[in-house]
Amino acid sequence: MLKKTYDFRKSENKWQKFWERERIFRFDPKSKKPVFSIDVPPPYASAGHLHIGHALHYTQFEIIARFRRMSGFNVYFAPCFDNNGLPTEKYVEEKFGIDKTTTTKHEFRKLCLKESKRVEKVYSDNVFKGLGHSYDWSLLYTTIDPESQKVSQMSFLDLWKKGFVYRSEEPTLWCTKHQTALAQAEIEDLKRTTVLDHIIFDLEGKKRIEIATTRPELLPACVAIFVHPEDERYRNLVGKKAKVPIFGHEVEIMEDKKVDPDFGTGIVMVCTFGDTADIEWWKTHKLPLKICVTKDGKLNELAGKYAGKDLTEARKEIINDLEKEGRVTRKENLEQTVGACWRCQTPIEFLPTKQWFIKTLDFKKELIKQGRKIRWFPKFYQKRYEDWTRNLAWDWCISRQRFYGVPIPVWYCKKCGKPKLAEEKDIPVDPEVDRPKGKCECGFSEFIPEEDVFDTWMTSSMSPEIAMRWLEKPRDFENRFPMSMRPQSHDIIRTWAFYTILKAYLHFRKIPWKDIAIGTYVLDSKGRGMHKSKGNIVWTEDLLEKYSVDVVRYWVGTATFGEDLPYQEKDLVTGQRFLTKLWNASRFTLSNLKGYRPKKPRKLTEIDKWILSKLNDLVKKTTKDFEEYMTGSAKTKVEQFFWHTFCDHYLEIVKDRLYNQSSYEKWEADSAKFTLYRVLLSILKLLAPVTPHVTEEIYQLYFRKNERSKSIHVSDWPRFDSSLVDRNAEKVGDIAVDVIASIRKFKSENSISLAEPLRYVTIDSNRVKPVLKDIQKTMRIENIRIGRAKGKVSEIFKIELEIRK
């Protein structure tokens, strides 16, 4: 039987071990059940401990996994880690105080790998297992695994074969700090105030013009000057030459409709490259190329005496020198937003470099169509995906000039420079270690290895293929692809979701998953994001320490996919109370069901029909909620039903039948026991995905001996049972509850104890007849009758009362 108090910690520990030992959450490859597969977001394990937002994010869809498992699915739930790419690299750099200029690539990678393994162990034990997550650990993968590298490289080879991969030298988004190319998706906005300088350029003769620029340091790269074709002020300038101050070279003045005559002076200088507009003008007007910025963010020899200085420094000096020449006429502050590296906030530069690309612009329409085949939860995020796709301006640059990551499986012929790709049977390869097979098409057999690695999304975008063992188990993969769902956060729709949809389309012409559910974003109690810099982070381990796993999960259960949730500690207190209540109500219920064997009784009393019918309704609605990722809504419904319908009303009404069984017929007592058993077990099951430990504890302590399943988490989800629907009983029961509430109110207003018996009660309604005895016993009424009543205790019914003195 259930003890007086529930020991959260002991219980949680015990059942986590039990689940692991019994392999309760194993995916069964031989099962005939339909598969429900989840494309889990591989977390970076680099953070030693995680904040409550991560815990919520991962637990939120874990609840779905448990729901589906109970609903008869063979759940494919593979844990994973992302130990690939910049975050790991950055972490190791910081932790060991090294950088790629002083360490060899090989050593550095080894260090990264070792560090990842260590942190992952801590992470999986403390976080995933600690939160009671139901992964099948035998399906674990990490993004740097040979198998993941293989999938990543295979993707590259396959797309090359299909003609979707190309290499070219083009202006690329470049981070001067990390010294690598970046994808459009890796660029973030950086709002800042900058200075707009008005600088005088000399023309032929004695004329001068004034140009406004925020980037005077790019003067050495100035290749042209533009004015708007309809700008009366400057029409006569077109075709003339201007002399670039300090650097002295001459550039032509041209016209283009894209110039905004109202900005600055209405004259713009084009430098290769200050921004995307420069690139466009450079392309359309076939301007010369002058690069003055180096890959590490300094000026090069083109800048003459400023060469070697970094951009901000050079800018100051150049402006200084211009001022000395009297060429700066105005300086004004300008609010601007520039693209910056998402990791280090360094404003990006546009540098022409040789990079590998995957074609995306050609498939915009198809990708939008693919997006429409997927069910988005909530729906409106589909729009965000479509907007992003529609507005894409660059093909996907997949090469990165980094140390750590999946190598690009390519060598270049020393003689003709042609790329030679690895063969499918040989991957994964590391071109710097492995040698290519055979000769180049040109007959030469010496090669230079590719040193770049893939963008981390190259691998992440293959997470469904990796998780489902595309290359290892092609037949299973074929049968099980697309996956059932992808949970993820909204900020990476343009990256993870987009690239994954792209890849599934380019490789298989399929969608990667049927559903995509956008997770909840946790805010602090004031509705602001949690950031280290703001000092408002709430750590998961602190909450687990202070409360318990189920309490934290209960809080997670209040969230609904796609909706933000402000963190309020009181919600955890509420959870704690709820679980205590659940324990106590179960203890009471089960202490009255000692030795009971579930058996459908001959007849059910009206009030039992009432709650069973309502339960049935609850099951139906809750199931639908879970199916549509509305966990918050499901949990609220169950909670309301449990606390109010079951505890406050039903249990109070049923007490007399349990305490004084001799004053009832046998079937009436049987009916009560049957109802209690069924309702409580159903409630536990409906709550099991959210609070798995306490429900398991109660299940094991009592129900296990009568039920087939060895864990509540693999038991059958409650089913809608049409034979229990009884609208009339629902109505009559509601009336009984109303009447009882009215009498309670009367007692409360008159400061009478609820235990105080009432001598006479007359109720002015025939409808209460089937529940008259329930009302009488619940309210301790000595004489109750239906008839004309003078009182007005209830708003709905007239009730006359006489208190015993």
Add this chain to the structure above:
RNA sequence: GGGCCUGUGGUCUAGUUGGUUAGGACGUCGCCCUCACACGGCGAAGAUCCCCGGUUCAAAUCCGGGCGGGCCCACCA
């Protein structure tokens, strides 16, 4: 500048296929230790449902406009 989401008692929110006495939780106040639970029960106070207009017999809910908050994207040389 474009797109999307959002605005309900002190706080967090449910309800938005139009019709409810606008529901709940936390907080406040009063009463009640009724043999599961005082980490409980019962009850009370507290809401111009952001504002203005429109559609309608009827709007928190639909439409238009405005204001506020949030997110995503684009951007100014």
